[in-house]
Amino acid sequence: MTNAAVEPTSLLAIEPGDARYENLVQSYNHRFTGRPERVCLPTGTDEVVAAVGRAVAAGERIAVRSGGHCFEDFTASPEIAVLLDLSQLDGIRYDRRRRAIEVGAGATLGQVYATLFKRWGVTVPGGTCFEVGVGGHILGGGYGHLSRRDGLVVDHLHAVEVVVVDEYGEARAVVATAHPDDPHRELWWAHTGGGGGNFGVVTRYWLRSPGADSDDPGALLPRAPARVFKRVVMWPWDGMTESAFDTLLRNYCSWYERNDDAGAPSAGLWSNLIATHRSSGVFGMTAVIDHDGPDAERVFAEHFAQVAKDVGVDPVTHTAEVVPWFSSWLPSYSFPSDPKGRYKDKSGNFRKGLTAYQRQVVYRYLTDPAQSNPTSCVVVAGYGGKVNTVLPEATATAQRDSILKVVYSAGVWLSEEEDEAALAWMRRFYRDVYARSGGVPVPDEVNDGAYIGYPDVDLADPAWNTSGVPWQRIYYGDNYSRLQHVKRRYDPRDVFRHRLSIELPDD
Numbered sequence: 001m002t003n004a005a006v007e008p009t010s011l012l013a014i015e016p017g018d019a020r021y022e023n024l025v026q027s028y029n030h031r032f033t034g035r036p037e038r039v040c041l042p043t044g045t046d047e048v049v050a051a052v053g054r055a056v057a058a059g060e061r062i063a064v065r066s067g068g069h070c071f072e073d074f075t076a077s078p079e080i081a082v083l084l085d086l087s088q089l090d091g092i093r094y095d096r097r098r099r100a101i102e103v104g105a106g107a108t109l110g111q112v113y114a115t116l117f118k119r120w121g122v123t124v125p126g127g128t129c130f131e132v133g134v135g136g137h138i139l140g141g142g143y144g145h146l147s148r149r150d151g152l153v154v155d156h157l158h159a160v161e162v163v164v165v166d167e168y169g170e171a172r173a174v175v176a177t178a179h180p181d182d183p184h185r186e187l188w189w190a191h192t193g194g195g196g197g198n199f200g201v202v203t204r205y206w207l208r209s210p211g212a213d214s215d216d217p218g219a220l221l222p223r224a225p226a227r228v229f230k231r232v233v234m235w236p237w238d239g240m241t242e243s244a245f246d247t248l249l250r251n252y253c254s255w256y257e258r259n260d261d262a263g264a265p266s267a268g269l270w271s272n273l274i275a276t277h278r279s280s281g282v283f284g285m286t287a288v289i290d291h292d293g294p295d296a297e298r299v300f301a302e303h304f305a306q307v308a309k310d311v312g313v314d315p316v317t318h319t320a321e322v323v324p325w326f327s328s329w330l331p332s333y334s335f336p337s338d339p340k341g342r343y344k345d346k347s348g349n350f351r352k353g354l355t356a357y358q359r360q361v362v363y364r365y366l367t368d369p370a371q372s373n374p375t376s377c378v379v380v381a382g383y384g385g386k387v388n389t390v391l392p393e394a395t396a397t398a399q400r401d402s403i404l405k406v407v408y409s410a411g412v413w414l415s416e417e418e419d420e421a422a423l424a425w426m427r428r429f430y431r432d433v434y435a436r437s438g439g440v441p442v443p444d445e446v447n448d449g450a451y452i453g454y455p456d457v458d459l460a461d462p463a464w465n466t467s468g469v470p471w472q473r474i475y476y477g478d479n480y481s482r483l484q485h486v487k488r489r490y491d492p493r494d495v496f497r498h499r500l501s502i503e504l505p506d507d
Contacts, residue, residue, distance in 0.1 A: 011047045014039040024085060027076050028069040031342045031419065034076035036063075036083040043088045045173050045203045048163045052201060053171040055082040056495055063498070064201050066105055067133025071345050072455050074197050074498040086135055089203055092116075094217040100158045100206035101217060105135035110332065117326050122221035124207060125150040130332040135202055140453025141193040141397040143405065145270040145288060145331070148262075148385030150222040154192035154395050155386075158208035162187060164200035164490040173203065174490070178210075190486040193397030195452040195475070198483075198502040199490050225325040227291040229300040231271075233308075234284040234317035237367075245363050246356075248311045249273070252285070252380060253353025255306050256403040260384040265295035267385035269303055277411070278367045280374035282316060288329060291322055341412040342419065344426045346456045348434070348441035349383070349402035349448035358433050365429045373422070375411030380404055398477030402448045408433070427464055438467025440474055449474045457499045471500065481505070 014020050015038045024039045037060070040051045055062050060081035063074065067087075075083060086106035092115040095102040101120075103112055110130030116122050125146035127137060134142075142153025150156075159177040164187075166172070176184035176191070190199055212220045235248070252273050259266035271287035287303055289296045300320075308315075323329045354362065362378055365371070384403040392400045410426035413419075431439035434447070440459055441447040450459065452475045458464040459471035472480040484505040487494075494504055 010043070011051060012041040012043075013051075014041070025076070025083070027065070028067075028341075029071060029073075029343045030340050031344075031416075032073040032076035034063075034073075034080055034083060035078065037081045039083045039085050041085050041088050045161060045163065048084065048086075048089075048201050048203055049171045049173055051082065051084060052163055052165060052495075053169075056165055056169045056171060056493070062495060064135070064197060064496070065133075066135025066196075067108055067131060067137070069129065069132045070136065070196075070455065071343065072457050072499065074455065074500075077498065084201060086133070086201075086203070094120075095206060096215070098159060098206050098208075099213075099215060099220065100208035101220060103134055103205045103207060105133070105202045105204060107134050108132060109134060109137060113326070113330060116221065117224050120218040120221075121224055122218060123224040124153050124156055124221060126153050128331045134205065136196040137453065138205055139191055139194065139196045139202065140451065141395075142453070143383065143387070146222065147387050148267050148270055148382055149290070149293075151386040151390065152193075152395075152397060153207075154397060155390060156207050156209045156221060157188070157192055157205060159206035160188055160191045160202055161204040162191070162200040162202050162490070165493060165495045167492045169493065174200075177206075186482075186486050187490055190396055190483055190490075192395035193452070193479075194483050194486070194502065195455070195500070197496050197498045199487060200496060225290040225292070227322050228288045228325050228329050229291055229296060229320070230323050230329050231287040231300065231304060231320045232284065232317065233287075233304070233315045234282045235311075235313055236282050236316045237278045237280070240313050242360075242363050242367075244311050244313050245366075246359050247309075248307065248313075249275075249354065249359050249362065249380070250356075251307045251309055251311070253350075253404060255303060256382055256384065257353055260388065260403050262384075262386045262389050265293065266299050266303075268293040268296060269299050270382045271303065272379055272381040274377055274379050275362070275366055276377040277371055277374055279372050283377075284317070286331070290325075340414050342414065342416075342422070343412060344410040344423050345454055346408045346426065346430045346458070347451045347454040348406045348408070349399045349451065350404040350406060350446060351401055351448045352446045353404070354380075354406075355446055357436070361429070361432045361435075365425075365432070368425075371425055373411040373413060375409075376425070377409050377411065379407040379409070381406070392477060393479065393482075396476070396479050396483060398479045399448050399451070405451060407454065427458060430458075431464060438465060438469065440465045440467050440469070440471075442467050442469045442474065443477065449477060452476070452500075455500050460500060472503075475500075
């Protein structure tokens with residue numbers, strides 16, 4: 001039996017030749033531009049079910065896009081015939097029956113933060129790029145500047161609605177919750193870090209913190225800070241010797257090694273060090289902590305003192321102030337700032353600070369005279385704290401003892417002619433950082449795999465992953481087999497797939 005459902009006339013489907021088509025097929029990363037036969041913009045779950053049913057009946061490849069910020073071509077592959085754009089599913093409301101905040105999968109982080117804060121004074125510990133869609137962000141785990149205080153976004157995921165396809169090709173909507181007796185609980189679990197494009201089409205999330213039991217929506221999620229201590233420091237590359245840079249990076253990492261206790265006041269502090277290429281002239285660090293958190297002023301001051309100790313290079317800019325959290329600080333590092341940006345980014349989690357060898361590699365590539373892109377960089381972000389109080393198997397996010405999350409970026413470039421050089425530089429850089437573990441962050445005493453929210457197809461390429469450790473373990477640790485069994489139950493036909501998708505089990 002197959003699903004012969006026809007899309008209702010109310011479902012908007014944009015095809016080539018429509019003036020809107022070119023605008024809708026372009027993704028964040030301009031290295032990839034899809035050419036689907038149609039872009040569907042559903043406004044409700046029923047329309048998603050119908051669109052999926054029609055595509056499956058016709059044997060058409062489907063991709064799902066929320067904000068469109070995928071690093072790879074998962075929503076822009078040439079094989080994709082139907083692109084489901086969820087941007088119209090952006091409603092945010094309090095669901096009295098579930099006593100949870102319902103968020104449409106097409107909402108952006110900026111919309112979510114604004115609504116949660118303005119209506120109820122709460123927030124979620126999500127990312128700092130406001131244009132990112134929650135559909136994919138939550139699926140990857142979701143982390144940000146409040147994660148050391150409040151954990152990951154998935155640690156506050158109460159339920160999820162997913163349009164799945166059974167073995168007969170029938171599409172249907174399933175609501176899966178965190179309740180232990182829910183027959184679909186494994187589907188909920190898979191969406192707590194199992195990555196996007198794997199099991200079905202997420203249409204709605206319900207957010208509620210564990211243990212929250214109230215009819216007041218303002219008591220269901222973490223309270224948003226009213227004010228924060230904020231620090232911005234910029235160091236010059238001029239005069240920044242290898243020894244000085246090594247001291248700065250070592251100090252930065254060491255602070256997180258010493259301050260991973262979720263119960264300590266220091267868990268409230270988050271920072272990220274964005275070390276751009278020497279051609280940028282300067283690089284910097286941002287640090288914030290809730291002004292009203294325990295011992296916040298002392299933690300804020302001691303953090304900088306320890307990071308800057310013995311560096312020997314004075315900042316060219318240094319501001320420390322108290323600002324309103326929502327209106328004046330909550331940052332957005334949204335990309336692309338140029339609408340034609342091309343990117344290649346990679347990631348790695350760290351259980352300890354970067355080793356001396358790894359720091360040497362970082363310095364060498366950031367001062368490489370053959371690289372002239374001032375936006376190429378390494379971003380070292382604070383992690384751990386409350387994140388690490390959750391067992392690796394409790395959610396699909398396996399990295400639960402990391403203290404740092406690192407992003408390696410080739411930066412932004414604008415022309416296809418630059419692709420080869422930019423990609424080669426980024427691949428060599430990453431390979432050399434992890435040269436002692438086969439060119440990839442194999443989980444060991446120092447490294448802790450990579451973040452599926454920043455997918456990198458090179459991890460599945462034996463030319464760049466020579467570790468003998470499969471990409472699945474690097475992203476999912478010991479949780480991969482369980483994810484495969486969820487895949488078999490809810491997507492037995494492998495309808496939802498891409499170059500790093502969960503594979504069906506052999507048994």
